[in-house]
Amino acid sequence: MSDPTTAPRPTLEAVAARAGVSRATVSRVVNGGDGVREPLVERVRQAVEELGYVPNQAARSLVTRRHDAVAVVIAEPETRVFTDPFFALQLRGISKELTLHDCQLVLLLTEGRDDHARVGRYLAGGHVDGALVFSLHxxxxxxxxxxxxxxxxxxxGRPCWADGSRGTAPTVYVDSDNRGGAREAVRHLASLGRTRIAHIAGVLDQTSAVDRLDGYRDVMLDADPRLIVEADFTPAGGERAMRELLGRFPDLDAVFAANDLMAAGALRVLRAVGRRVPEDVALIGFDDMLPVAEQTDPPLTTVRQDIEQMGRLMARLLLRGLERRGGEAAGTPGGTPSSVVLPTTLVRRASA
Amino acid sequence: MSDPTTAPRPTLEAVAARAGVSRATVSRVVNGGDGVREPLVERVRQAVEELGYVPNQAARSLVTRRHDAVAVVIAEPETRVFTDPFFALQLRGISKELTLHDCQLVLLLTEGRDDHARVGRYLAGGHVDGALVFSLHxxxxxxxxxxxxxxxxxxxGRPCWADGSRGTAPTVYVDSDNRGGAREAVRHLASLGRTRIAHIAGVLDQTSAVDRLDGYRDVMLDADPRLIVEADFTPAGGERAMRELLGRFPDLDAVFAANDLMAAGALRVLRAVGRRVPEDVALIGFDDMLPVAEQTDPPLTTVRQDIEQMGRLMARLLLRGLERRGGEAAGTPGGTPSSVVLPTTLVRRASA
DNA sequence: GCGGGCGTCGGGAGCGCTCTCACCGGGACT
DNA sequence: AGTCCCGGTGAGAGCGCTCCCGACGCCCGC
Incomplete structure (x- = not known):
């Protein structure tokens, strides 16, 4: 706690008095200064400076119905998903972009049903101009x-309903090219001469996991379906899946895991049973989650997605949509912003 | 983007009309319903329900001068620090506690000088009721x-000035017992019979790094100062420091690293030069950063801090301070909330 | 049976801002 | 020379809410 004597903050009125102009003029200057002659602008600016005037956002919102704030909703931050730097990086990207537009970030973390209701109410309450939503399941x-x-x-991330083209309103999302990345990974394994390539999939109620699996299938057109094991994105899950796979196919020579954490688990099992990586079994992960991918032995070859960039893009798309709204109401050139899928890159380290 | 036809939200007035009462009565009901007779309360509640009324926070703030929102300021989220789940967990703790009190979380991430000014302006602008601040340097x-x-x-985390007892206003902070945790780690190493115990310190412009170093010194009262190497909290830094230490003391038999990332780096070096862990050299980290500590080989013995709990506590302390303010203005029993230092626990895995 | 007090309720002012509109002056045009 | 127009400015209304205060019962006590 600090200063308990809350000094009364100067109001528009006060600035107007000091500058010897009307409230309206001060307001104009504060909001860009269009239509006010230079000498007056200067006088007002100075008064603002001297008084340390800061606009009262509440009063402003009351009349403009804008808030210069967007909500970021992160659903179900279970420890697992929260443990990786994914959201932190997204947030950073989002924050940077919002800051550029003088927009605040209201963070809403939810877990469980009642939280959903709360978030729904909050958003419906019109406290923010828009929302950026992460919903995995x-x-x-x-x-x-x-x-x-x-x-x-x-x-x-692509929400689940966005695949079928329903008659609903267009859904805007930003995702990375999970499918393409997976394809590239598996192709790389194939180019290494590997033929028995297994896939450790993530939880298949998430589009990212499904897309990565699809990417695998795109390349491994007529592979034995038993080469695919669904796990849960955790190292322990990766271990179990790896053991399972080794049991089914003692001769497998490559594994593509749907994330780095599972790859790390798989790696431990491989080492435990005496398989050399990459000589005997080549291994590729996904995410390029640095503290994991770089720390494994050997360091993990993996598919990188630019997570911070995803965040920036989400924010940019939202803001663009918002200003379209405020502007010509409709029919402005450019049309509705549409979804973006960001490319991924294969990062070659030692494991494949 | 969704529904472009923004339906006009119902106002207090509308609810009042529908319930056949005055605005004032509706307001009373919405804010707890004290001093309104039961049948009326019920009628109003129903009207609120039917109209889907949600109070306009801006209008409310304008008169109450409260915002039911606090800012969370995270300074300098460099990739390094942002890469670990620390802030995510803190945020989760904070969010949970704030939600309990119907309080919103405005996230402010900063990097660089101009950002500081921006944050300062924002906070001074009175847009939020309070702030939770993470500042490392x-x-x-x-x-x-x-x-x-x-x-x-x-x-x-303890801010740097809070050690000397200046004449300034009391600073409230929440920190974990870095010093005590470090002591426990080093004592554990000593209890294993190790005598040549080195310390890989973190960047010493952070109180956490300093405190951990102090904890080490508390136990190693007359250790050779050359057993201490300052690094930068990264795995690469840990590697460098470890090599340095091995050069200085080929006979060292234990290492306490100020975080898990550096411990992981040190571990790689130890393995590379053929030292067995923990047989030849025992190793302890700090943080219990799961994706690292559990994935190393052998798994890392480390000092755990309850990060989420820290977040909760910060929020609780702030909210308590706020309601004291709003309440009796001053002199309420209980006094100013004071800082809290949370205990740490040694998590024994295989590395020591 | 009557006055004071309390518990309920409604009326009204006003929080600080934006925005519309009326006003005013000067240059261009008829 | 008079009129029109237009850029610049000020006055005033009103955004949706809270809170103060005054009005109105109602019950209790004398």
Whole structure:
């Protein structure tokens, strides 16, 4: 706690008095200064400076119905998903972009049903201009709630319903090219002369896991389906899956895991049973989660996605949509911002 | 983007009309319903329900001068520090506690000087009721700015000035017992019969690094100062430091690293030069950063801090301070909330 | 049976801002 | 020379809410 004597903050009125102009003029200057002659602008600026005037956002919002704030909703931050730097990087990207536009970031973390209701109410309450939503699971009710709330929204990661082209309003999302990345990884394994290539999939109620699996399948057109094991994105899950796979196919010579954590688990099992990586079994992960991918022995070859960039893009898309709204109401050139899929890159280290 | 036709949200007035009462009565019901007779309360509640009324926070703030929102300021989220789940967990703890009190979380990430000014302006602008601030570096101007802004604040981690008892206003912070945890780690190494115990310190412009070093010194009272090497909290730094130490003391038999990342780096070097862990050299880290500590080989013995709990506590302390303010203005029993230092626990795995 | 007090309720002012509109002056045009 | 127009400025209304205060019962006590 600091200063308990809350000094009364100067108001527009006070600035106007000091500058010898009307409230309206001060307001104009504060909001860009268009239509005010230079000498007056200067006088007002100085008064603002001297008084340390800061606009009262509440009063402003009351009349403009804008808040210069967007909500970032992160659903179900279980320890597992929260443990990786994914969201931190997204947030950083989002924050940078929002800052550029003088927009605040209201963070909403949810877990469990009642939280969903709370978030729904908050968004519907019109406290923010828009929302950036991360919802990982197929059965998550949150996206539906949000669409109901009528708040402009951009999703992080392709939401589940966005694959079938429903008759619904267009959903804007930013995702990385999970499928393409997976394809590249598997192709790389194939180019190494590997033929028995297994896949440790993530939880298949997430589009990212499904897409990576699809990418694998794109390349391994007629592979034995038993080469695919679904796990849970954790190292322990990766271990179990690896053991399972080794049991089924003692002769397998490559593994593509749907994330680095599972790859790390798989790596431990491989080493434990005496398989050399990459000589006997080549291994590729996904995410390029640095503290893991660089720390394994050997360091992990993996598929990198530019997570911070995803965040920036989400924010940019949302803001663009918002200003379109405020502007010509409709029909402005450019049309509705549409979804973006960012490219991935294969990072070659030692494991494949 | 969704529904472009923004439906006009119902106002207090509308609810009042529908319930056949006055605005004032609706307001009373919405804010707890004290002093309104039951049948009326019920009627109003129903009207609220039917109209889907949500209070306009801006209008409310305008008169109450409260915002039901606190800022979380995270200074300098360099990739290194942002890469570990530390902030994510803190945020989760903070979010949970704030949610309990119907309080919003405004996230402010900063990097660089101009950002500081921006944050200072924002806080001084009175847009939030309080602030939770994470500032890691000794020379960070942010804490000063914030104190200047006159916003109730709780710090995450002991700020640098809080050690000397200045005549300034009391600073409230939440920290974990870095020094005690370090002591416990080093004592554990000693109890294993190790005598040549080295310390890989973190960047010493952070109080956490300094405290951990102090804890080491508390136990190793007359150790050779050359057993201490300052590194930068990264795996690469840990590697360099380890090599340095091995050069100086080929006979060292234990290492306490100020975080898990450096411990992981040290571990790689030890293995590379053929030292067995823990047989030849025992190794302890700090943080219990799961994706690292559990993935190393052998798994890392380390000092755990309950990060989420720290977050919760910070929020609780701040909120308590805020309600004291709003309440009896001053002199309420209980006094100013004071800083809290949370205990750490030694997690024994295989490396020591 | 009557006055004071308390518990409920409504009226109204006003929080600080934006925005519309009326006003005013000067240059260009008829 | 008079009129029109237009850029610049000020006055005033009103955004949706809270909170103060005054009005109105109602019950209790004398």
């Amino acid at each position: 197929l059965d998550d009710p949150l996206p539906g709630l949000i669409r109901g709330a009528g708040v402009p929204t951009v999703f992080g | 000794l020379d960070d101007p942010l804490p000063g700015l914030i104190r200047g802004a006159g916003v109730p604040t709780v710090f995450g």
